[in-house]
Amino acid sequence: MALFxxxxxxxxxxxxxxxxxxxxxxxxxxxxxxKLAKNQANSRMTDEQVISWLDxxxxxxxMLVKYGRWLGVVxxxxxxxxxxxxxxxxxxxxxxxxxxxxxCGILQGSWGWSTVFQNDVLEILAVRGNATAxxxxxxxMVMVPGALVLGVLAGMREGSKLDRSLSTISIGxxxxxxxxxxxxxxxxxxSATFGPNWFKGTATSAIDDIxxxxxxxxxxxxxxxxxxxxxxxxxxxxxxxxxxxxxxxARLKGVSFPQIVLKHALRNALIAPFTVIMLQFPWLLNGVVxxxxxxxxxxxxxxxxxxxxxxxxxxxxxxSIISVVVVLVTQLxxxxxxxxxNPRIRIA
Amino acid sequence: xxxxxxxxxxxxxxxxxxxxTLAALLMTSLLAITLSFFTTAERLSVNPxxxxxxxxxxxxxxxxxxxxxxxxxxxxxxxxxxxxxVVGWQGGGIxxxxxxxxxxxxxxxxxxxxxSFAFKRRLGLYGKLFDSTIGMIGFGLVMFxxxxxxxxxxxxxxxxxDPLTQVSGMKNKVPGTPLRGAEDGDYPFYLLGGDNLxxxxxxxxxxxxxxxxxxxxxxxxxxxxxxxxxxxxxxYYGGLLDTVLSFMANLILAFPVILLFYxxxxxxxxxxxxxxxxxxxxxLAPLVFFxxxxxxxxxxxxxxxxxxxxAAMAVGLVLYLSxxxxxxxxxxxxxxxxxxxDLFDISxxxxxxxxxxxxxxxxxxxxxxxxxxxxxxxxxxxxxAQTRGExxxxxxxxxxxxxxRGPLIVDFxxxxxxxxxxxxxxxxxxxxxxxxxxxxxxxxxEGRKLLSVYPxxxxxxxxxxxxxxxxxxxxxxxxxxxxxxx
Numbered sequence: 001m002a003l004f005x006x007x008x009x010x011x012x013x014x015x016x017x018x019x020x021x022x023x024x025x026x027x028x029x030x031x032x033x034x035k036l037a038k039n040q041a042n043s044r045m046t047d048e049q050v051i052s053w054l055d056x057x058x059x060x061x062x063m064l065v066k067y068g069r070w071l072g073v074v075x076x077x078x079x080x081x082x083x084x085x086x087x088x089x090x091x092x093x094x095x096x097x098x099x100x101x102x103x104c105g106i107l108q109g110s111w112g113w114s115t116v117f118q119n120d121v122l123e124i125l126a127v128r129g130n131a132t133a134x135x136x137x138x139x140x141m142v143m144v145p146g147a148l149v150l151g152v153l154a155g156m157r158e159g160s161k162l163d164r165s166l167s168t169i170s171i172g173x174x175x176x177x178x179x180x181x182x183x184x185x186x187x188x189x190x191s192a193t194f195g196p197n198w199f200k201g202t203a204t205s206a207i208d209d210i211x212x213x214x215x216x217x218x219x220x221x222x223x224x225x226x227x228x229x230x231x232x233x234x235x236x237x238x239x240x241x242x243x244x245x246x247x248x249x250a251r252l253k254g255v256s257f258p259q260i261v262l263k264h265a266l267r268n269a270l271i272a273p274f275t276v277i278m279l280q281f282p283w284l285l286n287g288v289v290x291x292x293x294x295x296x297x298x299x300x301x302x303x304x305x306x307x308x309x310x311x312x313x314x315x316x317x318x319x320s321i322i323s324v325v326v327v328l329v330t331q332l333x334x335x336x337x338x339x340x341x342n343p344r345i346r347i348a
Numbered sequence: 349x350x351x352x353x354x355x356x357x358x359x360x361x362x363x364x365x366x367x368x369t370l371a372a373l374l375m376t377s378l379l380a381i382t383l384s385f386f387t388t389a390e391r392l393s394v395n396p397x398x399x400x401x402x403x404x405x406x407x408x409x410x411x412x413x414x415x416x417x418x419x420x421x422x423x424x425x426x427x428x429x430x431x432x433x434v435v436g437w438q439g440g441g442i443x444x445x446x447x448x449x450x451x452x453x454x455x456x457x458x459x460x461x462x463x464s465f466a467f468k469r470r471l472g473l474y475g476k477l478f479d480s481t482i483g484m485i486g487f488g489l490v491m492f493x494x495x496x497x498x499x500x501x502x503x504x505x506x507x508x509x510d511p512l513t514q515v516s517g518m519k520n521k522v523p524g525t526p527l528r529g530a531e532d533g534d535y536p537f538y539l540l541g542g543d544n545l546x547x548x549x550x551x552x553x554x555x556x557x558x559x560x561x562x563x564x565x566x567x568x569x570x571x572x573x574x575x576x577x578x579x580x581x582x583x584y585y586g587g588l589l590d591t592v593l594s595f596m597a598n599l600i601l602a603f604p605v606i607l608l609f610y611x612x613x614x615x616x617x618x619x620x621x622x623x624x625x626x627x628x629x630x631x632l633a634p635l636v637f638f639x640x641x642x643x644x645x646x647x648x649x650x651x652x653x654x655x656x657x658x659a660a661m662a663v664g665l666v667l668y669l670s671x672x673x674x675x676x677x678x679x680x681x682x683x684x685x686x687x688x689x690d691l692f693d694i695s696x697x698x699x700x701x702x703x704x705x706x707x708x709x710x711x712x713x714x715x716x717x718x719x720x721x722x723x724x725x726x727x728x729x730x731x732x733a734q735t736r737g738e739x740x741x742x743x744x745x746x747x748x749x750x751x752x753r754g755p756l757i758v759d760f761x762x763x764x765x766x767x768x769x770x771x772x773x774x775x776x777x778x779x780x781x782x783x784x785x786x787x788x789x790x791x792x793x794e795g796r797k798l799l800s801v802y803p804x805x806x807x808x809x810x811x812x813x814x815x816x817x818x819x820x821x822x823x824x825x826x827x828x829x830x831x832x833x834x
Contacts (some may be wrong), residue, residue: 011595015598015599015602018599019599023607023611026617027611029616031616032614032616032617034616035616161381161384161411162381162384165381167825168482168822171818171821171825172818174821175818175820176818177773177817179772179773179776179789179796180772180792180814183792183795183799183807183810184810184814186799186803187799187807191799191800191803201799201800282601282602282605285604286605286773289604289606290606294796301606304610305610308607308610308611309610311616319607323604323607324602324603324604327604328602331602
């Protein structure tokens with residue numbers, strides 16, 4: 001087991017390195033850097049001025065060197081004039097050149113400086129990530145029980161009326177992407193055209209104060225899309241369990257149907273959905289970006305859109321590290337959890 | 349002119365009927381579900397004369413009532429369509445006008461369904477689809493949009509206005525507003541209202557389907573080619589090849605899709621020529637696929653092989669080179685192919701959308717194909733082929749692949765839906781396609797800005813996208829059920 005986890009961790013680190021390198025390479029492509037230079041300094045710079053601006057900040061060094069610097073395994077770019085350091089990438093606005101170390105990468109805990117928000121990347125991510133964590137928490141609280149109930153009810157009698165209706169409902173929710181359900185929700189529940197104006201169409205105020213009116217629609221929008229898929233997986237797992245021999249034995253012994261479902265079937269039927277819920281995180285991340293944009297909730301997804309739209313390299317890299325780590329960790333948890341929950345699987 | 353009401357005169361009789369049938373359908377469905385908890389299933393009893401009789405009981409009665417209610421509901425909907433087709437907006441209001449605009453689609457749909465029903469038993473899996481209600485509904489929804497795309501895109505029929513023309517005074521107007529300054533030959537109304545740039549929402553929704561239909565199925569097909577070409581050898585040979593390919597697939601899958609889109613689908617990336625390079629690699633997969641397919645089949649008859657392979661490769665290469673070459677590209681490599689032979693030019697923006705959608709979809713297909721191959725390669729017929737001395741590629745493409753077709757067809761339907769969602773996502777973030785493009789994602793993105801005041805410009809494309817994806821999902825579900833039945 002320890003070896004298995006260790007090997008998975010190794011693959012994880014390798015994957016994270018590859019992915020961040022891809023993001024790094026894509027954000028550091030020549031036209032992107034040109035745009036950055038023009039954004040930062042002067043939008044009417046000539047090509048030569050752009051090149052010298054980039055040279056003076058170390059952007060024109062080889063890609064691998066830059067990546068190493070960002071990771072913190074290569075000393076950071078400094079420019080010296082007459083033996084004195086006049087520019088250091090390690091010195092964020094507000095810190096003096098002397099205080100700046102020579103290594104300032106991810107490994108040293110320095111995630112860089114956001115050019116859009118003019119703030120430390122780690123600080124931004126902490127605030128925004130916290131906002132999204134609340135959103136995710138509520139989504140999970142709605143989605144997981146909802147999906148499990150739907151799936152178990154549908155799966156306990158395969159082919160019954162209830163099963164057919166609930167399965168059609170779950171197909172319906174998987175076919176409704178967030179930007180469609182979000183738009184429909186706002187139009188129906190938060191616009192003047194249709195009657196009920198129960199909820200708010202934006203969740204901007206939910207950053208400070210989460211209320212029923214401003215948080216219901218975003219949470220429902222994300223939860224709905226993921227719910228159908230988990231419900232279908234739960235249903236499949238439940239129908240499989242319900243045909244198992246030990247369930248038949250219980251029936252023959254005269255155990256009542258609710259008892260069979262609750263005491264005998266449920267525990268085994270919930271193993272598969274657990275892994276599915278864990279693997280849903282990458283999709284939830286997508287949903288979060290869409291919903292935070294649609295409802296103007298300034299969380300992690302909203303930050304991603306801002307960073308990517310303005311080619312804010314450091315912030316974008318920070319965002320991608322977080323999302324990649326979230327995806328990989330949930331994959332690992334789902335693998336390990338599956339082994340723990342299912343005693344029939346043993347990994348040497 | 350007066351603004352149109354939703355159903356006009358036609359609604360005076362049909363609206364109450366629709367309400368009644370809908371209520372009946374909901375009530376009987378609820379009743380049937382509730383009763384299924386308390387009553388036993390249908391019971392067979394033997395009469396004294398030896399015949400069998402089914403006793404449906406209370407639950408059976410409820411089910412029968414539900415069936416009748418459903419039929420009545422569907423009949424009412426058909427009545428709306430037929431009446432609308434006949435009377436148009438003059439007698440049928442907005443709904444009538446829309447139904448009349450869709451006339452070619454209704455005729456094609458009817459023809460298709462009648463023909464399919466008539467030859468149901470001779471059409472294999474496709475015919476069996478018409479045994480399942482869910483599958484039929486799904487197929488109907490999908491074909492509705494396919495026909496809409498064909499009639500609107502190729503024959504310029506359904507759309508009532510030009511999707512890009514702005515008419516002054518029509519900004520954000522509600523559905524059914526008469527066109528200001530309409531001349532003879534102009535359609536006198538904006539059926540589903542105007543958007544915030546005073547364009548016709550209905551026409552944009554209709555023409556949006558052509559864009560989706562052009563990109564989504566084709567991109568899914570390419571993703572399947574890539575996934576199959578890589579997944580078969582990975583599953584069949586295993587070993588290092590499998591490890592490397594699986595690692596790469598997992599790498600792409602671990603990438604948050606939106607982040608990838610934001611990084612890939614930008615004008616700056618198009619400038620670097622990266623989409624062209626990616627297209628060069630990804631579009632090679634179908635070429636390789638068909639080459640190997642033909643070669644492995646006719647390997648033992650060199651004359652036939654050379655003929656087929658030569659013809660396929662000639663056509664394939666011309667298509668491939670015209671696809672990846674771009675005369676306006678900054679990179680000399682993509683300008684090498686003579687422009688006389690360049691059959692079509694795809695703009696960099698569309699190409700990058702296409703390439704990134706293929707890129708995102710192919711790892712999942714790869715995983716499915718690999719898993720199926722791992723399973724099928726242990727079968728006896730594969731062992732028999734190996735004993736006969738068939739080449740590995742023959743076994744993969746002509747023994748394993750045909751036997752994996754069931755799950756692959758089902759996944760293909762689902763994946764077109766997913767690709768449609770991805771295209772919508774791209775449009776939603778304003779990536780890729782030009783902002784005035786009528787595709788559904790971009791239109792939703794335009795409409796969401798004034799959503800709480802004028803919801804109609806966003807609702808129409810949202811419902812269109814929803815119905816297409818729902819149709820594809822239901823179709824996949826029907827196909828899965830019918831293919832499992834035998």
